[in-house]
Amino acid sequence: MGRALLSQILALSTTSPRLLYPAREVFRPRPQSRCNCSVAASEASQIPKVKRVVSGVQPTGTLHLGNYLGAIKNWISLQNTYETLFFIVDLHAITVPHDAQELSKATRSTAAIYLACGIDPTKASVFVQSHVHAHVELMWLLSTATPLGWLNKMIQFKEKSRKAGDENVGVALLTYPVLMASDILLYQSDLVPVGDDQKQHLELTRELADRVNYLYGGRKWKKMGGKGGVLFKVPEALIPPAGARVMSLTDGLSKMSKSAPSDQSRINILDPKDVIVNKIKRCKTDSFPGLEFDNPERPECNNLLSIYQVITGRTKEEVALECQDMNWGTFKGTLADALIDHLHPIQQRYQEITSDPAYLDGILSEGARKASDIADATLSNVYQAMGFLKR
Incomplete structure (x- = not known):
């Protein structure tokens, strides 16, 4: 279902999705259905005074530097500007085979890392996806309005199913973009932090919001006693700043990933000092003299310099000037020290949080x-608009 960014943000995605409808489909979204308001003027007092942002990370594997720099670190600035909801997407974690005994443990650990990294529960709502039952209920309702052809076009499903084979792929892998849409639309989200690998899923979410608004919202809903013009806000993308995409330590052209078979490919947030030093010492480099950004022939160099830039909070120009004449041995030591210094207080705070289970619970x-208060209101409206008998 993330990341996000920093200072003065970011260009919002203005590209309208172009998912094709089946030829027999009678649905044709009207131009006026795409709006950023979800209720009529009479309900204006219920609209948050600031825009709402939602994001989450799966509790699979160990959270690494890419999760932190690409998502969680950026959430810290977002919570000071927007109304924010950050959750652990444990329902998404079971779309592939998983260790049932490890799931709850990993979920608690992920939540603790959120807090240790600086997410403030007095500013942001931090919760577990499965603890808000409306996620699953809305997913089912949305799935009845989702053409199969839309899901078959999802790139991630194609790639993962091709690797695993049809006999080993569960239906959830095909339908989880609908759950992701539910995660977003439940909270009438204005903005969703997305990386390149999730843009297509957000496009589907936007199309699905338009589709349900057209099928069940507007005058039809009002005739049934509903309030407001549309059921869902159509969310916009919040694009990460340059440098937020962290690549593998063993391949500068591949994204740092929890699923990569080699732990050497990533710096985990909880890695101890000696492990960090060893991973940086052994990471892939090149034989070019000096260090530089943006040379397409040097992806590893660009990745390591970018990590150093974000970790130290310096500008690209400052890092380029500092490191241009360094050799790899010197730079690797400098980078390892910077990573250790940056992650140490996070690791300390993590230990404090996990030693007090009642606090985290x-x-x-x-x-x-807090999340349920928002989600239940949305879900109730959808049930009403779709014609279900009130309880």
């Missing part, structure tokens, strides 16, 4: 309560 419980 309280935050997750309160976060789920």
Whole structure:
């Protein structure tokens, strides 16, 4: 279902998705259906005064530097500007075979890392996806309005199913973009931090919001006693800043990933000092003299300099000037020290949080309560608009 960014943000995606409808489909979204308001003027008092942002990370594997720099670190600035909801997407974690005994442990660990990295539960709602039952309920309702052809076009499904084979792929791998849409639309989200690999899923979410608004919203809904013009806001993309995409330590052309078979390819947030030093010492480099950004023949060099830039908070120009004449041995030591210094307070805070289970449980419980208040209102409206008998 992330990342996000920093200072003065970011260009919002203005490209309208172009998912094709089946030839027999009677649905034709009207231009006026795509709007950024979800209720009529009479309900203006219920609209948040600031825009709402939602994002989450799966509790699979160990959270690494890419998760941190590409998503979680950026959430810290977002929570000071927007109304934010950050959750652990444990329902997404079971779309592929998983260790049932490890799931709850990994979920708690991920939540603790959120807090240790600087997510403030007094500013942001932090919760576990499965603790808000509306996610699954809305997914089912949305799935009835989702053409199969839309899902068959999802690139990630094609890639993963091709690798695993049809006999080993569960239906959830095909339909989880609908769950992702539910995650977003439940909260009437204005903005969604996305990376390159999730843009297509957000496009589907936007199309699905338009489709449901057309089929069940507007005058039809009002005739049934509903309030407002549309059921869902159509969310916009919040694009990560340059340099937020962290690549593998063993291949500068591949994204740092929890699923990569070699742990050497990533710096995990909880890696101890000696492990960080060893991974940086052994990471892939090149034989060019000096160090430089943006040379397409030197992807590893650009990646390591970018990591150093973001970790130290310096500008690209400052890092380029500092490192231009360094050799790899010197730079690797400098980078390892910077990583250790940056991650050490996070690791300390993580230990404090995990040593007090009641504290973490309280935050997750309160976060789920706040999220449910928003989600249940949206879900109730959708049930009403789709014609279900009221309880």
